[in-house]
Every structure is written in structure tokens, then in C-alpha cells.
Amino acid sequence: MAAAITLAADTPALSSADTGFMLICSALVMLMTPGLAFFYGGMVRVKSTLNMLMMSFISLGIVTILWVLYGFSVAFGTDKGSLIGWDGDFVGLSGIGLTQLWDGYTIPVYVFAVFQLMFAVITPALISGALADRVKFTAWAAFIALWVTLVYFPVAHWVWGAGGWAFELGVIDFAGGTAVHINAGAAALGVILVIGKRVGFKKDPMRPHSLPWTMLGAGLLWFGWFGFNAGSWLGNGDGVGALMFVNTQVATAAAMLAWLAYEKVRHGAVTSLGAASGAVAGLVAITPSGGSCSPLGAIAIGAIAGVLCAMAVGLKYKFGYDDSLDVVGVHLVGGILGSVLIGFFATGGGQSTAKGLFYGGGLDQLWKQLAGVGGVLAYSLVVSAILAFALDKTIGMRVSEDDEVAGIDQAEHAETAYDFSGAGGGIAARSAVPAPVAQDSQKVDA
Amino acid sequence: MKLITAVVKPHRLDEIKEALQAFGVQGLTVTEASGYGRQRGHTEVYRGAEYTVDLVPKIRIEVLVEDEDSDQLVEVVVKAARTGKIGDGKVWAVPVETAVRVRTGERGPDAL
Numbered sequence: 001m002a003a004a005i006t007l008a009a010d011t012p013a014l015s016s017a018d019t020g021f022m023l024i025c026s027a028l029v030m031l032m033t034p035g036l037a038f039f040y041g042g043m044v045r046v047k048s049t050l051n052m053l054m055m056s057f058i059s060l061g062i063v064t065i066l067w068v069l070y071g072f073s074v075a076f077g078t079d080k081g082s083l084i085g086w087d088g089d090f091v092g093l094s095g096i097g098l099t100q101l102w103d104g105y106t107i108p109v110y111v112f113a114v115f116q117l118m119f120a121v122i123t124p125a126l127i128s129g130a131l132a133d134r135v136k137f138t139a140w141a142a143f144i145a146l147w148v149t150l151v152y153f154p155v156a157h158w159v160w161g162a163g164g165w166a167f168e169l170g171v172i173d174f175a176g177g178t179a180v181h182i183n184a185g186a187a188a189l190g191v192i193l194v195i196g197k198r199v200g201f202k203k204d205p206m207r208p209h210s211l212p213w214t215m216l217g218a219g220l221l222w223f224g225w226f227g228f229n230a231g232s233w234l235g236n237g238d239g240v241g242a243l244m245f246v247n248t249q250v251a252t253a254a255a256m257l258a259w260l261a262y263e264k265v266r267h268g269a270v271t272s273l274g275a276a277s278g279a280v281a282g283l284v285a286i287t288p289s290g291g292s293c294s295p296l297g298a299i300a301i302g303a304i305a306g307v308l309c310a311m312a313v314g315l316k317y318k319f320g321y322d323d324s325l326d327v328v329g330v331h332l333v334g335g336i337l338g339s340v341l342i343g344f345f346a347t348g349g350g351q352s353t354a355k356g357l358f359y360g361g362g363l364d365q366l367w368k369q370l371a372g373v374g375g376v377l378a379y380s381l382v383v384s385a386i387l388a389f390a391l392d393k394t395i396g397m398r399v400s401e402d403d404e405v406a407g408i409d410q411a412e413h414a415e416t417a418y419d420f421s422g423a424g425g426g427i428a429a430r431s432a433v434p435a436p437v438a439q440d441s442q443k444v445d446a
Numbered sequence: 447m448k449l450i451t452a453v454v455k456p457h458r459l460d461e462i463k464e465a466l467q468a469f470g471v472q473g474l475t476v477t478e479a480s481g482y483g484r485q486r487g488h489t490e491v492y493r494g495a496e497y498t499v500d501l502v503p504k505i506r507i508e509v510l511v512e513d514e515d516s517d518q519l520v521e522v523v524v525k526a527a528r529t530g531k532i533g534d535g536k537v538w539a540v541p542v543e544t545a546v547r548v549r550t551g552e553r554g555p556d557a558l
Contacts, residue, residue, distance in 0.1 A: 267496070
């Protein structure tokens, strides 16, 4: 994805087909955020279900506004020192013509901007899975606003903006393994190292309250991911988008099967949570790599991610950090795997001509990928930890221990996910029936 | 009088009810319960984290009977509740001093 709004002499004409395809892809990516909310929402306990949903949903509000105001300009405006972009016409999306095309493509700038907006929305939502049950909602909202401003918008420029250091170095990130998944996973790790563990971590059982929700969410993510991945070639008709679609499907299938096989060997059972998690791990891993590997390479990348991510989710118990829903284990580890494996599996026949180690390319692409991974990981981890620390010292990041134990839904949202008054709360439910309103009584009297 | 209490697998409720009716029992009380016996509960695995679920769902059935029916009724319940697998539950009988039918005030065996 190249930046710069200037129209080159050979700029292709606007294509209705490409534009329509990209609008649909944008809508598919939008669906991933509520899908993620279901994926995460099913994995938490009953008492914090709504909070988990809201942590994703609020991103649709906050990030959308900031993206239009200045985010698009920072991410995809004219490069400033390889670190950020800026373009006055992008501020408020105010200086853009209806039929003005995105540089080198057949789709309007507006379409590119809205497609990229959906990536910006889901990335902070991914972080929320690590923070389940314990973060003040206002602090989370402030974190999202600051994090996209200081981390996501610049990192998107590094990776995808013309002039960004990773882009210029030749780091391959087809649809966001670096900018989205490593970025979110590293941020999650940075924040949880600051805010600490849930009350009862490693002591109380914290079983998922609705695995059907989690399966539904994983299914929606898988579906939306076709827009995320295949759409990232921006409707360009040279077949790479179609290759990406195929690779997305096969890597995800391979990762699910690999995770389940690992589970069967290691724990003796084939679980639904494992199937959902394996699928997401495969989707994450193929995101950066799917435009540059073959379908057989995608199967290998998916299978590797399925097994290693299944192993990685246990790291939190080993090292004692409370990554509630395994954002580090799935997104950070899966993102790193997908990005680094490009250095092995790139065929030179897809998104770029760069070849990986297995295709005679030597170590050249591998070290570039490692540089991209390392740079984004370190920046996101450090800045996110500093942001969490600053918010904790000012408005406070965590709810009180009492509220956490009683349930964050009630404390932060004055709601609960389910009405259990029919089961065991019969007396309370009867006394809570509202008295008939005065008007009705008068009608009866009359 | 005796109070027969059975804590058994929920899916055996219908068989036990039918057996009690066939025996001539007029009324019973059923409550949802949870618990474990000698073999404890079961293990669940979530992303590799194993949780031991000790308290498994049970039902608790209570029946008041006259002394002379007690032993036979315990056998009836045990037979109807048995699956032969782990977790079939327990049945026991305890003496009851008084029973009163609330509607009429009848006492003792007349209240059953």
C-alpha cells in the first residue's frame, strides 16, 4: 500500500468494480470488531461479559472520529522523517475530491481511507482481551485515544506509508501482521505488566462463560478476515488478492487442525476453544505472509502457528503475567511467526519479488522481517507501558478490588449481561414488579 | 415416620418418580443440588489450563414415609437411581418426630 495523494501521469481510471469490492471489504473488516467482541465476550466470566463487549465496541466510536480528524493524515499523509505522515488535505478528510484516486490504484481516496479506518478500529480492540475484568472503562477509553494517536497511526505509517522506515527497508506486511497484531500484542503485554493480575489469578477458576459465543465470534472473524486480507491488495486485478484469499483459508484450516492435534496429544481432548483459538492464530500468522507465499507455504505457516501459539498460551502461567484471554499468546506470537516466516517462505512470485531462505533468497528478507518485528514490538511495548503507567497515576487504571470481585459490569456499566431473577431470585423479582401507574387505575375506576 | 433422602443423578428423576408412584407414595419434594462423592468431579481443559470441577449437578429427592415402609422404599429408590457408573449418588433414611399437614392440621402418619 503506497501513500501520497499526487496523481501520476499514468494513474489508472476509477474502477466501479474495484471500488465496490473495496467498500464490501471495508464492511467485512468492520464486522470483525463486533466479531472480536463475541470471541472475547464468551471467554470471560458472566459478571464481566458486557464490559468485554463494550471494550471492543467503544473503539468503533473513538477511533473513527480520531481517524477522520487526524489519524489518516498521520498514517498516510506525506512522509516526515520516516516516522509520521502529514497532509493538510487529509485532516477531517476535508480536502479530498469525490473521484480523486488513491495513488496508483483504481479506488477513490475515500474508499482507501475507510478501509484503513477499520484496521485502526480493530487494533486497539484486540488489546482489550488481555485486560479483561479489571480496567476502568473511562481509563480504557482514554487509553484507546492516546494509543492510536501515539502508536497505531505512526506505526501504520512506518509499515505501509511511502517513506515510512519499515516500508522503505522492504519489510513485508501484507495486511497487518506487524502494524496490527504484533503492535496490539506488544501493547497488551506492556499494559498488563503495569496494571497487574486479576484478583484470584492462578487460584480461582476463570472458565469461559459461553464457548458458543466464542465459536460464533471466531467464525465472524474468519469471515471478516477475507475482507481484511484479500482487500489489502486494494482491488488491484493482478491476482495477488485472490492468492491472499486462498492462503487465508488454507492457513486458517491448517492452524485449527494443528492446534487441535497438539491439544489431543498434550491434554487428551479436542476442545471448541482450541478450534476457535487455532483458527484465529492461523488468521493472524497468514496476515503478513499470505501475499508472498504459496498455498503450500500457507499450510506450513498455519500449522506452525497453530502448534506454537497453543504452546505459547501457557507462558502466562509460567512467567506469571495475567494475559487474560491470551492476546500475547495468539496475536503477538502469531504475528511474529507470520512476519518472520516470510523470510523463509516468500516465493518471489506474489506481492514482491523478494525471496525467502527456502526459495534461494538467502537471509536478506529474513533480517528485514526481524528488523520490522523488533522495531514495532519494542516501540509499542514501551509506549503502551508508559501510557498505562501515566493513566494509572492520574485517573487510575483499575477498578476497586470489591468491584472486580462483584463484577465489573455492575460497577462500570450499571447493567448485567443476563437476567437470572427467574432462577433463585423469585421473591426479589416479585417485589420488583412496578406498581400500576396512576392513569391505569383511574381508567379502571371510571 | 422416616424421611428418605436421595441425592442422585438428575436424569434418573423420571424413573425414580415412576417407581415411587408404583409403590404408592403420595408426594415428594425435588430440589436441584450439587456435590461430589468419593470419586470427586471431573477435569475441564481451557487452552491447556486444567480446572477440576468438584461440584457436579445432582437432584435431591425427599419423601416422608411410615416406619414399616422405610427399608423397602430405600430399596425402590436405589434400584431406580442406579446406572452402575460413578456418581450414582446416595440414599438414606432418618427418623422424623413430627409431620403436620398445613391445610388440615392433621399430625403424624395421617399427615402423609
